[in-house]
Amino acid sequence: MPFRRLLATIAALAAAVAGALVWAPTASAAPLPGASASPTTVPRYGVSTVTLTLDGESSTQSTPTDLVLVLDESGSINDTEFGQLTDFADSVVAAVADDGLFANGGRVGVVGFSQTAQDVSPLSADEGAVRSAIVNNTQMRSSTCISCGLDRAGVQLGPDDPLRNQVVIVITDGNANPGDPTASAAAALQGKATVFAVGVGDGVSQATLETVASGPGSDNTFTVGSFDDLADLLEKLVEAVSVPGATHPSIAVTLASPWKLVPGSVDANLAGSSIGGVTPDGFTWSRADLGDEQLVITYQVKHAGAPCGPLGVNSSVAYHDDENAAVVFPPVVVTVTCVPPVADAGPDKSVAEGSSVALDGSGSHDTDGVVTSYAWGGADAGVGTLANADGPVATYNGLDDGADTVSLTVTDDNGLVDDDSTTVTVQNVAPSLTLTSCPVDPTAVSTDVSFTGTFTDPGALDTHEMTVDWGDGTTTTPVTSPVGATHQYAAAGIYDIAVTVTDDDGGSDTKTCGFVVVYDPEGGFVTGGGWIMSPAGAYPADPSATGRANFGFVSKYKNGATEPSGSTEFQFKAGAMNFHSGDHQWLVVAGDKAIFKGTGTVNGSDGYSFMLTATDASPDRFRMKIWKTADSTLVYDNQMGAGDTDAPTTALSGGSIVIHKN
Structure with missing residues (x-):
């Protein structure tokens, strides 16, 4: 298995050599989570800082570990150096055994490589057999086929086993033979094991070490000046491959609506932390391991507008590690306070009947949001009607004179409402009279004289009367629509017929025929x-x-x-x-x-x-x-x-x- 399953077996090696870690043969408690927010009450669109804590442990469980040592036996290594290499390999096995690797189901194998590779010791749970094989091994003394050693280690480990940790340590003093498929062999091995590479002397390049190892840099590659210095490397090497309480821990945070992540606000206190998958809805924290230390993650969340009240911040905080520890973070609740909108129906208005006037509610506002809907109402059907009643600016159509109270209800994007009203005064408009026909030709006395006409009135609800002054002292009243009448004059003269239409509100219009000639032969x-x-x-x-x-x-x-x-x-x-x-x-x-x-x-x-x-x-x-x-x-x-x-x-x-x- 890759490094994600590496357990405390190798950690025991560090304890044996440096006393830095303590062997934990049985499972300990899972990391302890905590969660809080500050402040816990914010206004609409407000920001709160969430803190997640995780108290780690030295180990979460004991898992059997298979360790393969891959040793360079090429001819560039002299007898003394080979003896130093053999002693180092033997000390590793002894330290691992003292700390219980074999007692907890672990195994150790040893591979030697030169022009070819050989099993110095296959994977074995017998400490003595492995150490004896190392001590009695004979150096092959040929060229350097690194891929041969990697391939052989893979054969020893067998298929990827999810129930075991699989670790390989490669020690070499030179680069591979020309044309050696080191990269492909390393890739195949890294697919199931965590591989560390140790370079001895100046005959091997850093590039070769990083090709062999599971990762670049000091976490997976090590160098010493000579084989005599390998003993000094033991503590550092074992520390690098030791297993903390959690391997490959990750925390995936998904925010609940209506919260959004403030860009650039995610921070973690532990070195080596990685923040990825950042979106407005969450992020993922991860690290190579988590030992006996406290992780503190902080991030800011901003309220997106609706709804308000006590709101859970996190939809989920999902923890995972290679040990499948069960970790449940407590919920975080922040209370959001919202302010209702302010309705403004605008000033009182006047309008002539038959005309319209705009009622402007665009002055309505919401201090912590936006107005999302408008509802005008209350118009008296006997005075006027409303159009565009669902917009910020409504149209009031005057029908008849009078005062009308119109209401406005506004709703904000959080569902809160407010009301206001305005008064519209509808003013009467007099009718407009048109005489469509008047006497044109002279008319003899005692002969019918007629006229016709029409009128309009924007007051759709008005009623009307018509009166006629014939110009000879005779008045006809009242006469209802349609406009028109007939009259006979008793005396010759030139008369002016005056026609008046009056509405029920007192508005009137008068038109004259003018110059009506009445003669007497x-x-x-x-x-x-x-x-x-x-x-x-x-x-x-x-x-x-x-x-x-x-x-x-x-x-x-x-x-x-x-x-x-x-x-x-x-x-x-x-x-x-x-x-x-x-x-x-x-x-x-x-x-x-x-x-x-x-x-x-x-x-x-x-x-x-x-x-x-x-x-x-x-x-x-x-x-x-x-x-x-x-x-x-x-x-x-x-x-x-x-x-x-x-x-x-x-x-x-x-x-x-x-x-x-x-």
């Missing part, structure tokens, strides 16, 4: 002629132009006609403008006021419209408005900026206006 006609002083700005083509403007007109309904007939002339010399009417489209005579509209030409060019307003009063007054029909570009207006149905303000400078009654 039997209501009279108008004539006029004369001149006015045209004011500055009346003629946009030349705003500074002022002076006399002449006019003449007649407009009347013939019997049964729905459109008036007549003629209108208007001349403004300062602007070099001459207007002549074509069609008269409608005429309204109401009291002392007449207004009519039609088309015509300017300086002989078609494409113009006009509206003439006149009053038969004291003084008579006159207004003329002319524009391009296609795009409403204003050509002339002596009452610039006034409404189309406003009474004229420009008094005649000469002439007269007469409204004729039927």
Whole structure:
């Protein structure tokens, strides 16, 4: 067997020579484990230092040991040196026997090698027979076939035996013959035995020794200046191959979730310790042996975030050695304290009904972790609704005016929660009215006049009423959607129909049809002629132009006609403008006021419209408005900026206006 099974038999040799170790023929206690942590309470994501201790023993059990001495008998060794080598081999066997190797089932064999190898003594439990064979051995005195000696030792040991320790000590004073398969022979032997190599003098290289031995360096290779010095090497050699309480001990640490290993934090106090297999979840400590000494391993663990409370640090701490000692480390528990998150629903908000506003909960936080979920709720279905209710920023949609309290619950990555709330005030928005059709053509008195319209209101829960002011002193109310109504006017005039939609929260919108012409074919006609002083700005083509403007007109309904007939002339010399009417489209005579509209030409060019307003009063007054029909570009207006149905303000400078009654 390799060195991992080497027992106290060789240790006894050290006791015999140097008194350094004590033979332990029977099993002793397994290494004693301990475990602790400091501190034992940490905050979330905190760090604690774990300490594992292991008190070793001189030996854990006695196992039969087979020792083979492989001795160089080549011709480079003279008689005196060979005698010194023989004496050294004999002293090793004597020391091992005195300390009970043979009494505990052990055996010793001796191999000599030169050009070939021979069994000086096969493996034997008879001390006397082995020593006699060594003393009576005859040197072969030829070349150096190291592989022959290694192969022969392997044959002596036989198959790898898991119930026995198998050790080989090779002593040589020179390198192998050229072409000698030393490396392959050594590898085969090392597969089942722990091999130590001793070089004598300066004829053997360190490379050869390290090829033969189970490992490089002073643990497995030794050198002396001469064969006479071998006796001085005995203590050192036996100490190197002596068996401690545990051979090849290892401790595999696996951390429990949610703990992670702090990088670079693993440390062991004993020289020769090896730390391997390091991952965030653990590591493995190992060493060649553990004797009567205390091992202290420390490492730091960091809490990974969740859960909290008393938590076991180690999932497992698995001990193993070649003696199969039973070692169970006590559990390590560290308590983790966690802080709940802080919910922040943000400031109170206002929003118009039918609109949305962001509710920002991103100010929520967790001092020792992160917020993992958001839950908005509590919206009153009669006031508003929520969208994106599972995100840090929710959307509140206002439905109807009112105040609404909205709650926010946040949860952190450890499952702890907190709540907050904010108030959303939904403000009313008035409806928006559109009149889709209004009277366009002039309408005779006592004839139906109608309009239609629609409205929208972002307040999805609002109810509405409509009222209509027909402009003649008549009001229709209330009227519900859809928007629209019919009315008959009793008197001629130009009326403005005002429609108002009002919601149940008092918001309203008003739109007007405007300029609804109601005429009375039997209501009279108008004539006029004369001149006015045209004011500055009346003629946009030349705003500074002022002076006399002449006019003449007649407009009347013939019997049964729905459109008036007549003629209108208007001349403004300062602007070099001459207007002549074509069609008269409608005429309204109401009291002392007449207004009519039609088309015509300017300086002989078609494409113009006009509206003439006149009053038969004291003084008579006159207004003329002319524009391009296609795009409403204003050509002339002596009452610039006034409404189309406003009474004229420009008094005649000469002439007269007469409204004729039927």
